Amino acid sequence: MQILxxxxxxxxxxxxxxxxxxxxxxxxxxxxxxxxxxIKEAQGTLLKHRIDLIFLDISLNEENGFELAEELKQLSYSPLIIFATAYDDYAVRAFNVDALDYVLKPFEQERIDQALGKALKTLQSEPTKTQPAQPVNDMLSIELADRNVVIKKDDLVAATVSEGMLTISTANNEYVTKKTLAWLKDKMTAAKFMQVHRNSLVNVEDIKEVQPWFNHTSLLIMNNDVKVQVGRSYQKELGQRLGM
Incomplete structure (x- = not known):
């Protein structure tokens, strides 16, 4: 059981x-x-780990925990959510986003035990559902100006947005589409695909070199020699992924 x-x-x-x-x-x-x-750090954890349960505060500096709760609905699987907050006036809204429970600060052992017990019971009941297993989609269909091309997801090396167009590169080809980076991220759910800039996503297994760049950022040289700049806010997570 993995808890965030x-x-x-x-x-x-x-x-x-x-x-x-x-x-x-x-x-x-x-x-x-x-x-x-x-939320950004939470999203990074969700990319790397299959989280089963999230204890989620509502007030996150200038962010709101409901933003993350709404995003979780879009995932291929949805972790259970237990709101853990000092505010007692959001309970109705919490259950409207399918929250499992609502725990108030200051936390008490008994109340946390109850919430965890409820989560464990829910998780243990899920495998008994008689829904057919969904096949894993290993292919990516890319809509070009005059045709659609289909590639294996594992073949994607990097993708970058420039002037409103998304360029997807493999070892030997580049494909330019009007699709968005958000669309691509939704398709590329494997942990090895990582966003490294607000306009770029890479396959971390295809990074050949990491070079210093302007303003204390980095430049990635991919195995197909495509160069991808790393945004400053992504530096720390990338370094952790690469063991730097």
């Missing part, structure tokens, strides 16, 4: 992690916790 704690207060995240660690509800359960202080 999203709260802009480190002390609140720490307290919640401590109570989860002590919970009798998880006594015989293998679990791992992750922390995020904002």
């Amino acid at each position: 704690l999203v709260d802009d207060e480190p002390l609140a995240r720490g307290e919640l992690e401590y109570l989860i660690g002590k919970s009798a509800s998880l006594k015989n359960v293998d679990f791992q916790t992750f922390q995020a202080e904002d």
Whole structure:
């Protein structure tokens, strides 16, 4: 069971992690916790790990936890959400976005145990559903000006937006489409595909070199020699992914 704690207060995240660690509800359960202080960091964790449960604060500095809750509905799978907040007047809205539970600060062990027990029961019941397994879609259809081309997703090396057009590159070809980077990110759900700039996404397994660039950023040289700039806000996560 993989649990993500999203709260802009480190002390609140720490307290919640401590109570989860002590919970009798998880006594015989293998679990791992992750922390995020904002929506962007939470999105990064969701790209790298299949999160089962999110404890989500509502007030995240200038952001709102409901923004992330709405985005989660668009995923191919939806982690369970437990709102963990100091505000008691958002409960109705929370359950309108299919939240599993609503826990108020200051946290109490008994209340966290109840929420975890409810989450565990829900997760354990999911495999019993008689829905047919969905086939994994390994192909990407790219709409060009005069035709559609189909490539294997694993063949994508990099994709960059320039002047409103998205260029998708493989080892030997480039395809220019009017589709957006958001459209591509929704298709490329494997952990190896990572956004490294507001206009770029790469296959981290195809990075050949990382070179210093202007303003303390980096320039990626891909295996097909395409060059991709790394945005400053993506530097830390990329460094962690590459062990730098």
